[in-house]
Amino acid sequence: MVDVSRVQKELTECNRDREVSGVSITLHDGSTISHLTGTIAGPQGTPYEGGTFVIDIRLPGGYPFEPPKMQFITKVWHPNISSQNGAICLDILKDQWSPALTLKTALLSLQALLSAPAPDDPQDAVVAQQYLRDYSTFSATARYWTEAFAKNSSTGMEEKVQKLVEMGFPEDMVRSVLKSVNGDENMALEKLCSG
Amino acid sequence: MAHDASSPSTARDAKKKRIRGNRSAKLKQSKLDVRREQWLSQESDPSSVWIGLVKDGKEVKAVVSPGAAAGANSGSPILASPHPPLPRRRAEIRTREGDPEDFKEDSVGASQDVGSSDHESPLHSPVSYNPPIGCLQQKHCSGNGGGRSFSSGSSAWSSSRSVTDSDDDTGGSPENDDDGVLDDWEAVADALSVDDNHNHQDPVPADPPVVPASCPVPANAATRQEPIKSSTRAWSPDDAFRPQSLPSLSKQVSFPASMGNCWVAMGIGSAQKGVPSKPTSCPICYEDLDPTDSSFLPCPCGFHLCLFCHKRILEADGRCPACRKQYISASSGGETVGSEREMGNLRLSRSCSMGPRY
Numbered sequence: 196m197v198d199v200s201r202v203q204k205e206l207t208e209c210n211r212d213r214e215v216s217g218v219s220i221t222l223h224d225g226s227t228i229s230h231l232t233g234t235i236a237g238p239q240g241t242p243y244e245g246g247t248f249v250i251d252i253r254l255p256g257g258y259p260f261e262p263p264k265m266q267f268i269t270k271v272w273h274p275n276i277s278s279q280n281g282a283i284c285l286d287i288l289k290d291q292w293s294p295a296l297t298l299k300t301a302l303l304s305l306q307a308l309l310s311a312p313a314p315d316d317p318q319d320a321v322v323a324q325q326y327l328r329d330y331s332t333f334s335a336t337a338r339y340w341t342e343a344f345a346k347n348s349s350t351g352m353e354e355k356v357q358k359l360v361e362m363g364f365p366e367d368m369v370r371s372v373l374k375s376v377n378g379d380e381n382m383a384l385e386k387l388c389s390g
Numbered sequence: 391m392a393h394d395a396s397s398p399s400t401a402r403d404a405k406k407k408r409i410r411g412n413r414s415a416k417l418k419q420s421k422l423d424v425r426r427e428q429w430l431s432q433e434s435d436p437s438s439v440w441i442g443l444v445k446d447g448k449e450v451k452a453v454v455s456p457g458a459a460a461g462a463n464s465g466s467p468i469l470a471s472p473h474p475p476l477p478r479r480r481a482e483i484r485t486r487e488g489d490p491e492d493f494k495e496d497s498v499g500a501s502q503d504v505g506s507s508d509h510e511s512p513l514h515s516p517v518s519y520n521p522p523i524g525c526l527q528q529k530h531c532s533g534n535g536g537g538r539s540f541s542s543g544s545s546a547w548s549s550s551r552s553v554t555d556s557d558d559d560t561g562g563s564p565e566n567d568d569d570g571v572l573d574d575w576e577a578v579a580d581a582l583s584v585d586d587n588h589n590h591q592d593p594v595p596a597d598p599p600v601v602p603a604s605c606p607v608p609a610n611a612a613t614r615q616e617p618i619k620s621s622t623r624a625w626s627p628d629d630a631f632r633p634q635s636l637p638s639l640s641k642q643v644s645f646p647a648s649m650g651n652c653w654v655a656m657g658i659g660s661a662q663k664g665v666p667s668k669p670t671s672c673p674i675c676y677e678d679l680d681p682t683d684s685s686f687l688p689c690p691c692g693f694h695l696c697l698f699c700h701k702r703i704l705e706a707d708g709r710c711p712a713c714r715k716q717y718i719s720a721s722s723g724g725e726t727v728g729s730e731r732e733m734g735n736l737r738l739s740r741s742c743s744m745g746p747r748y
Binding site: 198200201204205257259260291293294295296 | 673674675676677693699702703706709711712714
């Protein structure tokens with residue numbers, strides 16, 4: 196039901212300039228095109244700078260006439276993103292979605308949301324209150340979370356993959372598992388051993 | 391109404407004329423002079439007035455008093471039939487020139503009338519294109535007791551005769567002079583981007599001879615000279631008397647559709663926005679747009695999409711993907727789609743014709 200040709204074109208188009216835009220999309224597990232993984236680079240000059248944020252993308256059957264379902268996998272401290280489950284409060288992912296938008300533009304919008312929080316319309320009330328009342332603490336927390344969760348997954352990823360592959364696991368499985376556990380080496384190993 | 395009918399035909403004539411070029415125009419000029427002599431020798435005066443009226447259309451015809459119209463009617467068939475469009479227009483121009491003088495001779499030496507005709511004569515030139523000015527003329531005529539001046543055939547006769555006589559007097563000698571003026575007129579016409587060369591060429595050869603010829607004539611000289619001068623001035627680009635409607639007129643002539651202006655007003659904005667960035671594929675489904683799709687503009691914002699995606703959107707929330715405004719409701723959808731497509735086509739053609747100007 197998903198417009199496969201459109202999604203495929205979107206993927207190639209988005210990944211063509213991933214270095215410039217800081218946004219990329221890959222298939223989540225290679226089997227279905229309706230489950231994707233997006234990554235965005237933390238915008239410069241924000242507490243999210245230097246981080247790479249992974250977003251789970253699920254395309255409903257009506258895509259592109261219905262908005263894609265997006266959720267942060269990477270934990271992020273942001274007024275409009277749930278610190279619990281990564282749910283995103285962004286109008287274009289809800290009622291303001293337009294079929295003229297694409298996955299890339301949606302991800303770019305998320306990138307913009309990271310640099311311009313809207314605490315008056317919060318997803319996470321605690322974070323929003325902190326943002327409004329004590330910005331420095333908010334900023335420090337966000338930076339810490341970026342450091343702890345958003346950099347982990349990207350930096351040293353190749354090393355981790357290398358390590359796990361050397362342990363005898365197939366590379367694509369290692370990569371997907373690492374991705375699913377947000378780059379946690381030990382959890383990935385556990386998962387690989389159990390599954 | 392009369393304008394709609396007349397302007398395309400004159401434009402067509404003009405194009406043909408233009409193709410034929412300068413040389414043939416000169417040839418025609420000499421032929422016309424001969425013909426004119428023939429007319430003048432055989433015709434009675436009201437008919438010349440009538441010919442002008444035929445050209446200008448109904449409004450002016452209404453001005454003419456019944457008696458004059460009847461007299462003119464009797465005269466017109468003789469003239470109109472042997473001389474197809476070109477001579478007819480020529481005659482019309484002559485009567486045009488005659489008109490102001492007409493007033494003058496009627497209201498003998500009334501300075502008011504002289505002044506008013508001075509103002510009017512520049513307006514006369516575009517009369518054949520512009521209904522408003524035609525109406526103006528009509529008003530003017532009635533204000534001056536125009537019915538009388540028109541019906542008094544003798545004055546019209548004398549004026550037209552004086553013009554042509556003088557033309558004949560100088561007809562042989564200043565060929566070079568004529569040429570220079572002709573070129574000048576063409577330059578002016580180009581500057582104005584008016585398609586119709588015909589009307590510019592015609593009055594000119596008649597005009598300059600009049601000036602020197604009328605100079606020796608003591609009584610009417612001053613009054614006669616002025617309107618003709620101003621009529622030449624009327625077409626010069628820097629002229630104060632040039633009717634304000636002139637630029638828009640040239641535009642109107644170039645528009646094929648009578649509704650052109652209304653579409654253009656809507657079209658230009660979106661043409662500027664929409665056409666340069668016109669997609670080759672549907673931005674929604676990424677399929678190639680066929681000609682039907684690419685001329686399909688369901689939203690005034692100019693967002694292109696294919697018919698399938700449009701239908702799909704109408705089934706859902708029915709808002710334009712680009713501007714998020716509601717599409718026109720589905721019940722009237724069929725009709726609006728049709729008209730919108732027409733609009734799209736018009737925009738396209740318009741943008742094409744506008745292309746070189748940007």
